[in-house]
Amino acid sequence: MRVIAFFLVGLAVHVIFFISIFDIYFTSPLVHGMTPRATTLTPPASRLVLLVADGLRADSLLTLLPDGSSRAPYLRSVIEESGTWGVSHTRVPTESRPGHVALIAGFYEDVSAVAKGWKENPVEFDSVFNESRHTWCWGSPDILPMFAKGASGDHVYTYTYPAEEEDFASTDASRLDSWVFTQVKSFFQSAKSNSSLRASLLEDKNVLFLHLLGIDTNGHAHRPMSQEYLDNIGLVDTGVAELVSIVEEFFGYDGRTAYVFTSDHGMTNWGSHGAGHPSETLTPLVVWGAGVHNALRVTEPQPYDDGYLQDWKLEHLRRVDVSQADIAPLMASLIGVPIPVNSVGVLPHTYLNNSDLFKAESMYTNAIQVLEQFKMKMTQKKETTLSFRFSPYQQLTESKQAGFINKARMLIQLEKYEDAISLCQSLITHSLEGLVYYHTYDRFFLGCSVVLGFVGWTSYVVLVILKTHARLNRHPSILRQMPSYTLERLCMCVTVVITGFLLIQRSPVTYYIYCLLPVPIWYSVLKESRTLTDLIQSAPSLPLWKCFGYFVLVAFGVELLVASFFYRAVLTVGLAVLSLWPFLSGLVGKAKFHSLSWFLGSLFLALFPLMPVVGREPNIHLVTCAGLLALFTSACYLWSSRRRTPLHLGDRQQFVAQMLHVAVCAYVPSLTHSSLQQKQGLPLLNQIISWTTLGSSLLVPLLSSTRLFHRLLSIFLSLAATYLLLSTGSEALFLPVLSWLMFVWINIEQEAMLAQGVSGRQELSTIDFSANIDIAKIRHLKLDDIRRSYFFVFFIITAFFGTGNIASINRSVLYVFCIYTLYIEVCVCTCVCARVW
Template sequence: MNVITFFLVGLTVHVVFFLSIFDIYFTSPLVHGMTPHATPLEPPASRLVLLVADGLRADSLFTPSISRTPYLRHVIEEKGTWGVSHTRVPTESRPGHVALIAGFYEDVSAVAKGWKENPVEFDSVFNESRHTWCWGSPDILPMFAKGATGDHVHTHTYPPEEEDFASTDASKLDTWVFNQVKTFFQSAKANSSLRASLFEDKNIFFLHLLGIDTNGHAHRPMSREYLNNIGLVDSGVAEVVSIIEDFFGHDGKTAYVFTSDHGMTNWGSHGAGHPSETLTPLVVWGAGVNGAKRVTGPQPFSDGFLQDWKLEHLRRVDVSQADIAPLMASLIGVPIPVNSVGVLPLLYLNNSERFKAESMYTNAIQVLEQFKMKMTQKKETTLSFLFTPYQLLTESKQAEFSHKARILIEQEKYEEAISLCQSLISHSLDGLVYYHTYDRFFLGCSVVLGFVGWTSYVILVILKTHTSLNRHPGLLKQNPSSTLAKVCLCLTAVIAVFLLVQSSPVTYYIYCLLPVPVWYSVLKESGTLTDLLRSAPSLPLWKCLAYFVLVALGIELLVVSFFHRAMLTVGLAVLSLWPFPSGLFAKSKFRSLSWCLGCLCLAAFPLMPVVGRESNTHLVTCAGLLTLFTSACYFCSSRHKTPLHPSGTQQFVIQMLHVAVCAYVPSLTHSSLEQKRGLPLFCQIISWTTLASSMLVPLMSSTRLFHRLLSLFLSFTATYLLLSTGSEALFPPVLSWLMFAWINIEQEALHAQSAASRQEVKPLSTFDFSAHVDITKLRQLKLDDIRRSYFFVFFIITAFFGTGNIASINSFDPASIYCFLTVFNPFIMGGLMMWKVIIPFVIVMCTFETIQVVTQLSSRSLFLIVLVISDLMALHFFFLVQDQGSWLDIGTSISHYVIVMSMTIFLMLLSVVTRILTSRRLNLWRTSKMHFP
């Protein structure tokens, strides 16, 4: 198999393994075809007002010392019922609103559309209403109008460019909403048809208030802007309630729900599972809602917040976020959304016991309908003798539950009926999970089988093509390859027929059939394993065993570092000692000390906080100065050894000046934003120009080893500085220092090996990335190459987790992209943050490419070892994926697997990019008469 074929096959295999996790864990939980169910009794409210203060934390509303909400505080203490709405991760606006209004927790597949478009259509309270009028953000409102049947959901949004983090006052977004609502009711007085529609029942008014979230991102939740915005929302709510009550003549038929979609961390982000993000306020009052209940004893919540909030004397009723959808449906008498998994919180209702029992029965039947549909779908696609029903809710038990609950209601045994319905809901929800994960074990086994087969094949390829094993051609002739092929074809046919009979999705065929050709390739290479066994007596077994044990421990250290970043510090401290036992310290003290100090300096970064850092543009400037100093030192050193074309010197000087400008731009940008003057155009032009040219400028430099690496370092560091807000800006200079030390110390190790074998080693200054390499002179793999490959994987992980990562969405600091834009745009923001993560990858990848050139080793052979190490880590994380426990634990375990698989695929693609970055050159300069490289 040639290199290109192997690359394409490897890429395909890893893409399949990567996508498998989405089929196993990220499939949509929704089913369709259910019949909507509504409570048959008269609802207490004719209309409902839903007010969602985007990004409002529970403590920001409930704590008297920081809260500026006299109206809502009065409602909590006198008129309504309050509590905490517990959200699930990801704590983003789209999933939060879906949970509030549709009653289910949206799967992560929606992230592919930026949580703006519907990955699947779903039902919502808005869809079930007679009319819904919405005012607010263009990011949220349209998705509920799109999912609604007919044209009864009316949306009014402001332009997207209004969502500007650099705005002098983002509370204007909420002012716009309140003004639109006032104008709407004023116009309704003169519009008879609109007035008639408003006086119909089952109507909803939705006010989406984004100002708090935008101010939180821009100024942090403890800022004056954030707290003042909360006060503005409070007064706006009071005014809207007054307008609505006056319009409807104080008929007592309006219910009000005030809540938030998610909270926000102290550093102005959200997305993960910190309590500041998952605890959101809920205040409900008006028609059909219980008033404030005084309590004297302890409340059933021991989170310690009640005393801080000075609300221990009032009954607190907590809910899951999805529970709010059935609550709203019950208050105005519309069917509960058919996809809802929420449980009606009865303590909020002020109605008869019969109404509560009927409402809970409706809730139970609505969830049971989903279970039945899910069970039917799975039964139709599974052979009858293989189908195992959910034992706690078989068809007979379903009928028994619903029939008994109906009789209890008719016998006016309401408490027993409610308890039975709650039990039915619990069983139905567990059954939904059971059928949703029905094929998980089967698919997981297929993926693991393919994984093990692929890793085994790569190891055999390494042994066969890159080691000097004793060859025994006769063994290959004894291998019955034709019989093996026939067996594999028969097995393929059996698997295909089995999947066809069960009407399995196309992706199931891929996951189940892929292991067959993979293991066929492994068995065909079994002769290589025999060669290894025959060569065992001549190998340094103790040295081999020691290497493999150390690498295995090293892989475990990397796996643990995904959970505890401080383990990278331990790893770097251990790596700093490498020159001493290897004997390199005695041969080159300066290079060894540079390596040790580089490791120890880099070891400080994993100990720094990932999130919650305060912006400090002075550190960004310091990082720029450090970059200029180290670059000048390396340039002078390399220029002394290798002559350089004058144009090359000019380019280096220009790049140095460019870095100096980029080090100043973040300070200028953040100063301008703090003074409410917006993003300076000069800074924006410099930022986008730097980003656009970062890949092209290095291609104009000399392809001599250090000259090209310096140009790449300066170009990428300039971009990184623009995307930094504090201490993370120091990471690329320190990482680059260590990478240069690694190149030098590997050269010293090569000198030591060559002295023993009496081979000549070329000086580093003579290496040229673009030089033609005679492949016949490339050596075979040695045990030291396993170490080199492990170092590379270790540094890649360090580059990812050193200053933060994208495993947790709330590590994103919006201030990082302010040099480029301040208007909310999730895809551009995500792209910029992704590029910030990639830059350290490129630095490490270029270093690894250099080491391959220096050690005269085939890039394919080293990369195959890296592939094996990465795949072993990915397989480890595949077994660590869990589907029980908190949603944060589940999401974290899945994200780890996705990160490692993405890294493997990404490194395969990035290796091609780095080859171009190091070896290609754009000849824009005139050729001089003198010869310069």
């Protein structure tokens, strides 16, 4: 019961620490209560048409064909003659919901929206649609409803196609965009005979939004270099040209319509998005119509050295890049509606073709709107912080705020518009920095509380392990142990003080958990102070050189693991160093074969972090080779162990069936790839095999023999079958190499135990981990267990990032599942063969 209680408490503590990450780093940045701000000057446009080509890369639109023509001739003519263009830089995660929120609401979505699939509103936010008089939207049922749901009143109208139309296995998804253009044409046709609709359309401050999902869907299904994706761009271009003609005709060519064409995110050559590769973060922006500058020709080099201007043959036209959130204030300024109150975008005034006064007033409005957020955030933080603890943002104190505002207003009155614009931009910069300052104000405090709790829990676990499994010298304590009642009173006083402090600051409930959790943890640590004194007194008997070596290993190794989160290639360095372990420890003389296998396996595994994680072309032949490698290694093991541990008939039949299953799964990706290339969709038989494999991989290993390596081999074959179905290239080789290294690790650890003088060696292949363990034969902990623990953590990180980054979480989950499953058996091996003899 004590073990179960310890496990449950440990699980709860780690769950709390995990949740704390989201409270500390991923809370919503939004604040509410600000007053919408708009310029009093007459806007240049009465209506705005926003076209978002979902998943469109900047280079796919702007790169010319080999014959010098454009696949989007109408938009190209707008860029060269009647509009202003640039690149809109998106932020991670490059997904549809956060991209549209940045475009239309002007702020970058917080990570909390992931839990709701980027669909529902986790928080209410303001948007250009909400501030408009009327907004009509056509497109995907995944995107449009969230802006209608968050709007005040009933002035955002949505027209969506059925959700089942979004089929990523479709032969050609351009029909989604054709549907949108057809619906818009019908809409304007019906408005000619519908007097109330016509009257609404003739009002000012209206928005028409077209969400075009076909390009994104075709990119996922066929990749951005496919003919379907490229042809879909041409279809959108033709649709935009027809739409402009219809709109201009309906409104009598009054010149009061502004057009914005852009994309929410790009796409890798691999057909994915979500990470920060330039192909995902660089999207096109083309703006034309009322209030927008015509194309300006330039003769001097532009401040862009990324090479795209030359590639796109547009170096002679002015390019104006923006951050994605900057588009929201641009659209608001064009039609004269308030900038969304949550917007952090900076108005790209270079796009505006209006008087300098209008530009200056628009920038001033933008600055006041961002400053309002800063002031609200500062007020909220000030109200929930003790006065002696509150430290204001020094770059924007109340006196400096007034100074900025008064000076900007004075410059506008003196008609020094350029200086006023520059000053407003400076005010926006300081306000945005201040928003970040107050948003992360409690981060250090919470981080210290969580670290204190985590260090306490780690200390407690270490003391419990040492008390239970270490051979410590038992001496009278050199430290006088604090009486239990005194310790309890001390903890109670600390609890009262922390609770009172949090109550005064009106802190959220989760703050109480993070700040109070360390109290019982450290209470438990202090109760184990006797074990700590025994450890101190036992220290002189330990080999100093070995202790120093492990201290260096842990210090350097932990830094190596931290660096691997930012630079995957660091794992290659770590694996290269680990490959030398048998030679440095002297094990090579006792286990030559296993030492050589460890050396080669580590070096092979070290190649994977050097390989790219995005933009790869499929190589189905490598998947087939990985399947053959898995079969070969399994067959070699079964052949080599046939005499020492003969298989029962049932085990032999199960292994044969599993190996045949792996062979089938090695062939399925090739068949699937061929079928998709021929536009025949995913074969039903492949779907059945895939889902059956996924379900059986969790159950079949439970039916295998309880002998250690037999069970490990069954687990490996089950995972290999599932893994092959998820692979399309070199990553398929990762699991066989990793698994082989884990098998070798078990064997070589046994040799290390034997070298330490443990006698009564038992063949690993004959160990049955279901047998009862003789507690009297359990060995005590040794210094080498520190190295084993570090190896385990290192391989966990390698399993996560060996062939992918955090964006490729689908593979990462499988990797960690694989290594956790294997290491469960390694732990069993440690209990059975490394400690029981």
